[in-house]
Amino acid sequence: MPDFDLVIVGAGIVGCACALEAARAGLRVVIVERGVVGGGTTAAGMGHVVVMDDSPAQLALTAYSRSLWRTMAPELPGGVEYESRGTLWIAADDEEMAEVFSKQTTYAQAGIASQVLDPRELAEAEPYLRSGLAGALLVPDDGVLYPPVAAEYFLCEARRLGVVFLSDHEVVRCGKGRIQFANGTSIESERILLASGASIDLLPSLPIQKRKGHLLITDRYPGVVSHQLVELGYLKSAHKLTADSVAFNIQPRLTGQLLIGSSRQYGDESREINHAILRSMLERAIEYMPCLKGLSGIRVWTGHRAATADKLPLIGPTADPTLFLAMGFEGLGITNAPGAAVLAIDALLGRASIIDAAPYLPSRIQQEAVHA
Amino acid sequence: MPDQQIVIHVNGSPISVPAGSMLSAALLMASAPCRISTTGEPRTALCGMGICLECRAIVNGVPHTRTCQTVCQEGMRVETQS
Amino acid sequence: MKPADVLVIGAGPAGLAAATAASRNGCRVAMLDDNPAAGGQIWRADITRPHDEDPARAAAIADFHTSGAALLPGRRIVDVPSPSTLLAEAGGHFETYRWDRLILATGARERFLPFPGWTLPGVFGAGGLQALVKGGYPVAGKRIVVAGTGPLLLAVAAHLREYGASIVTVVEQASTLQMLPFAASLLRSPGKLLQGAGYRRTLGATPYQTGCWPISGQGDETLRSVTLTNGRRTWTVECDLLACGFHLVPNTELAQLLGCTLQGSFVQVDSQQQTSVAGIYCAGEPTGIAGVDAAQVQGEIAGLAAADCSPPPTRLLARRAKEAAFGRRLTHAFRLRPEVLKLASQETIVCRCEDVTFSQLQTRSNWTDAKLHTRCGMGPCQGRICGSATEALFGWQLTSVRAPLFPIPVSAFCDESSSLNAPSAR
Numbered sequence: 063m064p065d066f067d068l069v070i071v072g073a074g075i076v077g078c079a080c081a082l083e084a085a086r087a088g089l090r091v092v093i094v095e096r097g098v099v100g101g102g103t104t105a106a107g108m109g110h111v112v113v114m115d116d117s118p119a120q121l122a123l124t125a126y127s128r129s130l131w132r133t134m135a136p137e138l139p140g141g142v143e144y145e146s147r148g149t150l151w152i153a154a155d156d157e158e159m160a161e162v163f164s165k166q167t168t169y170a171q172a173g174i175a176s177q178v179l180d181p182r183e184l185a186e187a188e189p190y191l192r193s194g195l196a197g198a199l200l201v202p203d204d205g206v207l208y209p210p211v212a213a214e215y216f217l218c219e220a221r222r223l224g225v226v227f228l229s230d231h232e233v234v235r236c237g238k239g240r241i242q243f244a245n246g247t248s249i250e251s252e253r254i255l256l257a258s259g260a261s262i263d264l265l266p267s268l269p270i271q272k273r274k275g276h277l278l279i280t281d282r283y284p285g286v287v288s289h290q291l292v293e294l295g296y297l298k299s300a301h302k303l304t305a306d307s308v309a310f311n312i313q314p315r316l317t318g319q320l321l322i323g324s325s326r327q328y329g330d331e332s333r334e335i336n337h338a339i340l341r342s343m344l345e346r347a348i349e350y351m352p353c354l355k356g357l358s359g360i361r362v363w364t365g366h367r368a369a370t371a372d373k374l375p376l377i378g379p380t381a382d383p384t385l386f387l388a389m390g391f392e393g394l395g396i397t398n399a400p401g402a403a404v405l406a407i408d409a410l411l412g413r414a415s416i417i418d419a420a421p422y423l424p425s426r427i428q429q430e431a432v433h434a
Numbered sequence: 435m436p437d438q439q440i441v442i443h444v445n446g447s448p449i450s451v452p453a454g455s456m457l458s459a460a461l462l463m464a465s466a467p468c469r470i471s472t473t474g475e476p477r478t479a480l481c482g483m484g485i486c487l488e489c490r491a492i493v494n495g496v497p498h499t500r501t502c503q504t505v506c507q508e509g510m511r512v513e514t515q516s
Numbered sequence: 517m518k519p520a521d522v523l524v525i526g527a528g529p530a531g532l533a534a535a536t537a538a539s540r541n542g543c544r545v546a547m548l549d550d551n552p553a554a555g556g557q558i559w560r561a562d563i564t565r566p567h568d569e570d571p572a573r574a575a576a577i578a579d580f581h582t583s584g585a586a587l588l589p590g591r592r593i594v595d596v597p598s599p600s601t602l603l604a605e606a607g608g609h610f611e612t613y614r615w616d617r618l619i620l621a622t623g624a625r626e627r628f629l630p631f632p633g634w635t636l637p638g639v640f641g642a643g644g645l646q647a648l649v650k651g652g653y654p655v656a657g658k659r660i661v662v663a664g665t666g667p668l669l670l671a672v673a674a675h676l677r678e679y680g681a682s683i684v685t686v687v688e689q690a691s692t693l694q695m696l697p698f699a700a701s702l703l704r705s706p707g708k709l710l711q712g713a714g715y716r717r718t719l720g721a722t723p724y725q726t727g728c729w730p731i732s733g734q735g736d737e738t739l740r741s742v743t744l745t746n747g748r749r750t751w752t753v754e755c756d757l758l759a760c761g762f763h764l765v766p767n768t769e770l771a772q773l774l775g776c777t778l779q780g781s782f783v784q785v786d787s788q789q790q791t792s793v794a795g796i797y798c799a800g801e802p803t804g805i806a807g808v809d810a811a812q813v814q815g816e817i818a819g820l821a822a823a824d825c826s827p828p829p830t831r832l833l834a835r836r837a838k839e840a841a842f843g844r845r846l847t848h849a850f851r852l853r854p855e856v857l858k859l860a861s862q863e864t865i866v867c868r869c870e871d872v873t874f875s876q877l878q879t880r881s882n883w884t885d886a887k888l889h890t891r892c893g894m895g896p897c898q899g900r901i902c903g904s905a906t907e908a909l910f911g912w913q914l915t916s917v918r919a920p921l922f923p924i925p926v927s928a929f930c931d932e933s934s935s936l937n938a939p940s941a942r
C-alpha cells in the first residue's frame with residue numbers, strides 16, 4: 063500500500079463527496095467500502111435536495127449545500143437525473159397556512175427564493191392534489207436527483223484525481239491512525255474520516271440512532287406530479303423525536319416514476335417492511351392525492367437514517383486526533399453531502415469555513431453531556 | 435364459445451377476435467406493439483404468463499395493464515403505451 | 517379437533533397433487549392460482565379448444581374435485597403482510613388468506629438469454645408463444661423457428677404445428693452427445709418416452725438440429741430472419757416468428773418472501789417437502805427442475821405431510837428419488853454451452869424493462885452494483901427476466917425479494933378492510 067494522507071471509511075454519498083473534496087485539496091486519499099459505492103442509505107433515500115429551516119444551523123448547511131448542487135448541476139452526468147423541480151410545502155388548513163407565511167419570511171431572510179400559492183394556484187401547479195387544501199409555499203430552486211449515481215459521480219471524479227477506491231472491504235476497527243479490515247490487513251494514516259452513515263459499529267459510543275423509513279416506487283406515470291410535494295404537517299410529525307410517524311411526501315422522478323414516502327420509526331433496525339407503517343404512510347399519501355390509489359406500485363423498501371438528538375450532523379474532529387467524522391445526516395444527507403464535504407476537509411486541514419462550522423462539531427454533544 | 439366473435443378497439447381501430455381471447459393475442463393479431471420501451475423500441479408479449487411485463491398496454495385508459503393476463507371484453511379499448 | 521386448513525399456491529401438477537392428497541386425508545384445502553383455470557404451465561387451458569383435454573390433466577383435475585378441495589382461480593399472491601397471511605389480487609380487488617399449513621407449488625418460468633434482436637416484435641419465449649397461442653393468437657401459416665434448450669422446445673414445436681404453423685427448424689443448443697444420457701433415461705421411463713415419441717410423430721419431417729443455437733434476429737419493425745450457428749458454420753433462415761427459451765428457472769420469490777431458505781437457486785426442503793419454515797411446504801419446480809412426474813409425486817408427499825400422515829409411503833419416496841435422478845440427467849443434458857452466454861453484443865439490451873445494455877452491465881461487479889447504477893432489474897418485472905439472464909451471464913445472485921411480488925395498485929397495501937376507511941395516522 064502506498065502512503066495516504068487520508069483514509070475515508072464508507073463510500074456513501076457523504077464519503078464520496080469528501081473524497082472528491084480532499085483530492086481537490088491535494089490530499090492522497092483511499093476510500094474503503096464494505097459493499098458497493100452508494101449501496102447504503104444512499105441507495106434507500108429519496109434524493110430531494112431541499113432547504114430546511116428547523117434550526118438556523120440546518121438552514122445554513124442546507125442552503126449552502128443546495129447552492130453547491132446548483133453550481134454543479136450543468137456538469138452532472140445524465141444518470142444523476144438532477145432536476146430543479148422545486149418543493150411545494152403543502153398547507154392543509156389555516157394553521158399550516160400560517161406556517162407557510164412564517165417559512166417564507168425565514169427563507170427570505172436567508173436569501174432563499176419562495177412564493178406563496180393560494181388554493182387555486184396550488185391546484186394549477188398540481189392538479190391531482192385533493193381539493194380543499196389551504197395553499198402552499200413553492201421553493202423553486204430545490205432539486206431532485208438519483209443518489210447512488212451522484213455518489214458514483216463524486217467517486218469517479220475523485221478517482222480521476224488519483225483517489226484509490228477499495229470496494230468489498232469491511233473495516234472492523236478504526237482509530238489511532240489505523241484502520242483494520244475484516245481480512246486482517248490494515249492501513250495506517252494520520253487521518254481517518256469516518257463516513258459510515260447509520261452504522262456506528264466502529265464507534266458504538268457515537269450519539270447516533272437509526273431511524274427507519276419506508277418508500278414505495280410506482281411504475282412510470284409522467285406528468286402526474288411536477289414538484290416534490292411535502293405536507294407541512296410533516297413539521298408536526300416528522301420531527302418529533304420519539305413517536306413513529308408518517309407524512310405525505312412524494313417525488314417525481316425523471317423516469318416518470320413516483321417515489322412515495324415517508325415514515326419515521328425508531329428502534330427497528332431490521333430491513334423488513336412494517337406493513338402497519340406502510341399502510342398508514344400510503345393512506346396519508348392517498349388522502350392528499352386520491353389518484354395514487356390506482357397507480358401501479360412496483361417495489362417497497364426501507365432504509366435507515368442516522369439521527370442525532372439535535373437533528374444536526376456530526377462533522378469534524380473527535381477526541382482521537384487522527385479521527386474525524388462526517389455522519390449523522392438523518393433525512394438530509396443527500397442534500398448536505400457537498401457542503402458537509404467542504405466542512406469536513408476544512409476541519410481536517412485546519413482551514414476556515416465559509417459557513418460557521420461550530421454547530422456541527424462532534425464535541426458539541428459531549429459538551430452538552432458534560433454540562434447537563 | 436370460441437366461435438363467437440367480439441369487437442375491441444386497438445389504437446382506435448376496431449378488430450374482431452374470438453371471445454375469450456387474451457388481449458396480448460389480440461394485439462398481436464392487430465400487429466400493434468403493447469408498449470414502446472424506454473429507448474423507443476416497440477415491444478410485444480414475451481413470456482405469455484404474467485412474469486416479464488413486456489405486454490403492458492393502456493386498457494380502457496389504465497396504463498401498465500398486463501395484456502397477457504387480461505381477457506378481451508366487447509368494446510374494450512387498448513392503446514400502445516409509450 | 518378442527519381440521520387443519522391447508523392453503524396451496526399454484527394449481528399446476530404439483531399443486532393439484534398436493535391439494536388432493538391433503539384433502540383426502542381430512543384437511544380443509546383451498547388452492548389458489550393466478551390463471552383462470554387449473555393446470556399450471558404444462559396443462560394450461562386452451563381457449564380455442566375447450567374440449568380438447570389432455571388425459572393426464574383431466575385425471576388430475578377430476579381427482580382434485582372429488583377430493584373436496586376448493587379451487588380459487590384468478591388469484592395472484594402479491595405480498596406477505598404478516599408471517600401468517602398472504603395478500604392475493606383477484607381481478608382488481610384484494611383478499612387476505614391465512615393457513616395452518618401452506619404448500620408452495622409456484623412452478624417455473626423460462627430462462628431468457630439476450631442476443632442481438634431478441635427484443636424485436638416476433639420474438640417470444642418458447643413456452644411464451646405456446647401460451648399466447650392457447651390464448652387465441654392464430655399461428656396458422658406462420659413460419660416459426662423454435663430455438664434454445666430443453667425438452668420444452670419439441671413440445672412447443674409439436675403444439676404450434678397442430679395449429680397449422682410451419683416449423684422452419686427446431687434448434688437445440690445441447691449437442692447430441694450431451695443429450696445421450698438423457699435419451700437413455702427416457703428409455704428407462706417409457707411414460708416420458710411416449711410423450712417425446714408423440715412429439716416426434718407430430719413433428720414429422722421438421723428438422724431438429726442439436727448443437728445449434730441462434731446468434732441473432734434481424735428485422736426493422738418486426739422479425740424477418742434468424743441467424744443460426746453450430747459453432748463452425750452460420751446461416752440465416754427467413755421466418756415470421758422465433759420461439760426461444762433456454763430451459764426453466766424456478767419461481768422462488770414467494771418462498772423467499774416467506775423467509776424460506778434457498779439452496780443454490782432452489783427452495784430447500786426436507787424429506788417431507790417441508791421448507792426451513794415450519795408448516796410451509798414446497799413441491800414441484802421451485803425445489804428443482806425435474807418435470808411433471810416429479811412435481812406430482814412431490815406434491816402428493818407435501819399434501820400428505822401437511823395432513824400429518826407421516827412418514828410418506830415408501831413407494832412415493834422411491835418414485836420421488838427416481839424422478840429426482842431424472843431431473844439431474846435433464847439438467848445435465850440441457851446445461852448451457854459457454855457460447856450461448858456470449859451472444860449479446862455491446863448494444864444488446866439485457867434488461868428489457870429499463871433498456872439496459874450489455875456494455876453498461878459489463879463493468880459492474882455484482883447484481884446490487886448493476887441495479888443501483890444502471891437500473892437493471894428496477895423495472896416492473898423486478899429482475900425476473902434480466903436476473904436469470906445476468907445470473908447465467910455473469911454469475912450474479914439476486915440480492916433481495918421485496919413486496920409486492922408483482923406490481924399492484926398502491927391502494928392494495930391499504931385495502932385491509934379494518935383500516936380502509938380509518939382516519940390515517942398522523
Ligand SMILES: Cc1cc2nc3c(=O)[nH]c(=O)nc-3n(C[C@H](O)[C@H](O)[C@H](O)COP(=O)(O)OP(=O)(O)OC[C@H]3O[C@@H](n4cnc5c(N)ncnc54)[C@H](O)[C@@H]3O)c2cc1C
Pocket residue numbers: 071072073074075076077094095096097098099100101102103104105106107108109110111112231232233234257258259260261263264274275276277323324364365366367368388389390391392393394395396397398
Ligand atoms: C427513506 C429515506 C428517505 C430519505 N430522503 C432523503 C432526501 O429526500 N433528501 C436527503 O437529502 N436525504 C434523504 N435521506 C437521507 C440520506 O439518504 C442519507 O442521509 C444519506 O444517504 C447518508 O449518506 P452517507 O454517505 O452518510 O451514508 P450511507 O449511504 O449509508 O454510506 C455509508 C457507507 O459506509 C459503508 N460502511 C459502513 N460501515 C462500514 C465498515 N465497517 N466498513 C466499510 N464500509 C462501511 C456502508 O456500506 C455505506 O455504503 C433519506 C433517507 C431515508 C432512509
Ligand SMILES: Cc1cc2nc3c(=O)[nH]c(=O)nc-3n(C[C@H](O)[C@H](O)[C@H](O)COP(=O)(O)OP(=O)(O)OC[C@H]3O[C@@H](n4cnc5c(N)ncnc54)[C@H](O)[C@@H]3O)c2cc1C
Pocket residue numbers: 483525526527528529530531548549550551555556557558559591592593594621622623624625626643644668671672764767770799800801802806807808811921
Ligand atoms: C412456460 C412453460 C411451458 C411449459 N410447457 C411444457 C410442455 O409443453 N411440456 C412439458 O412436459 N413441460 C412443460 N413445462 C414444464 C412443466 O411446467 C413442469 O415440468 C411441471 O408442470 C411442473 O409443475 P409445477 O406444478 O411445479 O409448476 P407449474 O405447472 O408451473 O404450476 C405452477 C402454478 O402456480 C402458479 N403461480 C406461481 N406463482 C404464483 C403466485 N404468486 N400466486 C398464484 N399462483 C402462482 C402458476 O401460474 C402456475 O399455474 C413448461 C413450463 C413452463 C414454465
Ligand code: FES
Pocket residue numbers: 458478479480481482483484485486487488489490500501502503
Ligand atoms: S407477456 Fe410477459 S407478462 Fe405478459
